[in-house]
Amino acid sequence: MDYLACPECAGDLKLTPSKSDGVEILEGALNCLSCARNYPIVRGVPRFANLSEIEEDKAATASSFGWEWQHFTQKDERYGEQMLGWIDPVKAEFFKDKVVLDGGCGKGRHMQLAAEWGARDVVGVDLSDAVESAFAASKGTENMHVVQADLCRLPLKRVFDYAYTIGVIHHQLDPSVGFKSLASKVKPGGKFSVWVYGAENNRWIVKLVSPLRERFTSRMNRRALLHLSKLPTAAVYAASKLIYGPLNRTGGGLRLARHLFYNDYMNTISRFGWREQHTIVFDHLVAPTANYISREEFEKWWKDIGATDVQIGWHNKNSWRGTGIVN
Ligand SMILES: [Zn+2]
Incomplete structure (x- = not known):
């Protein structure tokens, strides 16, 4: 309560708990003392x-990531x-x-x-x-x-x-x-x-991946996308584990690795396992909105x-x- 305020008028909120579990309030209501709006507490949140x-775009993005x-x-x-x-x-x-x-x-x-x-x-x-x-x-x-x-x-x-x-x-x-x-x-x-x-160094994503994401993958059934995204993940995984990782960790290879496409990034993710890399690839395909700054x-x-x-x-x-x- 020390941190919360009404998002509409910044007024103070009054808490009315209806169900709690020790220190955690599971159900209840927050009422704005200034504009009288009500906000529920549901399942602890x-x-x-x-x-x-x-707005539709926000709901779509939230729904994609919530699922992910x-x-x-x-x-x-x-x-x-x-x-x-x-x-x-x-x-x-x-x-x-x-x-x-x-x-x-x-x-x-x-x-x-x-x-x-x-x-x-x-x-x-x-x-x-x-x-x-x-x-x-x-x-x-x-x-x-x-x-x-x-x-x-x-x-x-x-x-x-x-x-x-x-x-x-x-x-x-x-x-x-x-x-x-x-x-x-x-x-x-x-x-x-x-x-x-x-935006810099990601022009290939903006040119190649973004149109695919906007028109196709972000609109796909998510479970299907989850499976489909294993294909590009396999390519990223193999390249990071077999090429980028080993080259960046040997003296002679390092000089060569610096010239490879996307080397710093691929070297970083080469330390992650399959699940994490799959998350990263899925992430780039699921979002309806992505801006490169x-x-x-x-x-x-x-x-x-x-x-x-x-x-x-x-x-x-x-x-x-x-x-x-x-x-
Ligand atoms: Zn208010």
Whole structure:
């Protein structure tokens, strides 16, 4: 309740629990004291968005990812390292005692890491049904809180020491709106980290994969796509395990590897197993909306919110990561 506010009028909310399980409120209602709107708490999650009532494009994206996140539930010990790669230069120690916002928490994988790294509280927001999985993952951990809401209409106060959004806002029609919305919940002097697909070096995806995704794969039956996506995954898997991985890990091969197509990225994913690579390929085929952001555009977002100490860098030479101070 210290973090929640009415997404429409920013008013305070009054909690009326109807069913709880120890510290966790499972069912109940949140009533806005200013505009009198009501928001239900269903299966442990406060619901500020109803997929049947929001814009079609958002509902379609949320539904695709919600399905994906409930079907890919693997855990990998390298997730921590991977997350730190996306939010670099922020380190695990930084999370200690911080109040953290996860913008687009999916099934809660990064929230769990933030909680393990000592965050005082982690609030994860997602529009999709993946909040059900995130809530299940948060059970028994008192400092993880899951909320179903639109990132552009956050039901939150401006109280966060740190917010991050990893691989999410590029799936919005206008990613700069989600960027600004999340930044507006970071308290003055707090930190914000963002990772998005890059436009540079991804022209082949934009030219070849995106038309296929928009016209065909994102509209397919998801179970069929799950199976069909094993074909390109097999190609990626074989290339990463047999060529990119071994070449990048031998002295002589390294010089050659640098010239290979997409080397930094393929080398990174060569350390992941089949399930993880399948998730990545499926991810690129299922989303109805995906934007590839240029460095220039990314820099502009940070400038527009007046952030300071902004550090922008390449991640695997195919995406941008940025961290800055919100004022
Ligand atoms: Zn209100």
